[in-house]
Amino acid sequence: MNIREYKDNDSQNLKNILEQFFKQELSFKLEGATEEDLNNIKPAYASERDIILVAEEDNQAIGFIAIKEESDETALIRRLLIHQGYRQRKFGTNLLHRGLDIAKIKGYKNIYFRSTEIMKPIISLLLKNGFKEKSFQKIEGHKIIELSKNIDK
Numbered sequence: 001m002n003i004r005e006y007k008d009n010d011s012q013n014l015k016n017i018l019e020q021f022f023k024q025e026l027s028f029k030l031e032g033a034t035e036e037d038l039n040n041i042k043p044a045y046a047s048e049r050d051i052i053l054v055a056e057e058d059n060q061a062i063g064f065i066a067i068k069e070e071s072d073e074t075a076l077i078r079r080l081l082i083h084q085g086y087r088q089r090k091f092g093t094n095l096l097h098r099g100l101d102i103a104k105i106k107g108y109k110n111i112y113f114r115s116t117e118i119m120k121p122i123i124s125l126l127l128k129n130g131f132k133e134k135s136f137q138k139i140e141g142h143k144i145i146e147l148s149k150n151i152d153k
Contacts, residue, residue: 001091003098006052006064011041013061014054017081024084044068049075049106053099055082055091062086065099073109080113080122092125100151109152116142123147 045052051067063082067075082092103111112134113126123145131147138144
């Protein structure tokens with residue numbers, strides 16, 4: 001396994017991983033908003049403090065993490081996905097740890113993740129790696145969860 005920085009030619013592979021997750025694992029596709037950042041990765045993650053890392057196996061992108069600056073001390077995990085066939089092999093954990101290490105170097109103190117309860121694989125991974133549930137709210141029958149982790153230690 002190799003974890004590396006995002007390259008321009010990764011765009012379509014990352015979109016494919018996201019689309020596969022929504023279609024096969026959630027049985028639906030959230031239109032527009034779910035791939036807005038992946039349709040225009042460069043402007044979406046243009047800040048020097050934004051982070052996009054790609055996990056690859058045999059020179060094939062199999063997962064990625066995207067962390068977006070929210071403030072001087074806070075960043076948001078926008079994406080953390082591993083192709084279904086590569087899960088349970090520490091790819092997600094390794095991506096997460098590398099992303100958090102880089103976030104700490106870039107001066108972030110807190111990392112957040114917000115989603116609905118339907119993102120169970122990602123929520124489970126984050127909880128196993130020290131994230132805590134900070135808040136939740138119910139909107140249109142869905143529970144919106146916010147997880148956070150202090151990385152300033």
